[in-house]
Amino acid sequence: MHGGHTGGKDGRAPVPCRPGRRGAAGPSLLGRGGDATQAFADSLAAGSWAADDGIGLLLSQSEVLTASTSSFLESSAIDRLTAIGGTDALADDVLSSASSLGMTTERISGATRFATATAIAEARGFTADAPAERVIVIEGQSDSAWSAGSVSAALSAVLDAPIVLVNGDDVPAQTEAFLNDAFAPTDAGAAVTGIASPTACAAVGTIAGLDA
Structure with missing residues (x-):
């Protein structure tokens, strides 16, 4: 099954297709969630990367790491998180929160x-x-x-x-x-x-x- 996500009632609860609590440690992508075009724009191409590598694509609010995403990360085997988009899409505080959960973080973005x-x-x-x-x-x-x-x-x-x-x-x-x-x-x-x-x-x- 290819990587992806399904949303919860807040539209941002992540259910990645691969790494999970009992799985081997591995990476995941993190994109911005929401309703406006800015929210899904960066995830358009990110979804193909997730599918190609067989990893998850999680979503978060821009300013803070969404609580449901944070809870999932804390209980999962994910050890590396790549944020998609610049700081307007996902603030540095989002990555800092992920780092505090033991994640190695990086960012892929363009202007x-x-x-x-x-x-x-x-x-x-x-x-x-x-x-x-x-x-x-x-x-x-x-x-x-x-x-x-x-x-x-x-x-x-x-x-x-x-x-x-x-x-x-x-x-x-x-x-x-x-x-x-x-x-x-x-x-x-x-x-x-x-x-x-x-x-x-x-x-x-x-x-x-x-x-x-």
């Missing part, structure tokens, strides 16, 4: 949600020296973007394809930079899986030279 997605892709190992052969393009700004992220996480793991975000019909500069540096498609017909605006998906193909 924007689009840059955070590419930072996650790089953390997964997609770089100029080891470029991705396929990418999944999803909408990263609209209120309904979470739905694309929820269905593409497992697909990203199966295809070994990072998730990159677009904004409507536009390809943000951070996404374009990643495509130029760390995307080397070998099969033009299967290189781009789009769950976003056809215009944006076509632009991704153009950036990658697929329509040359």
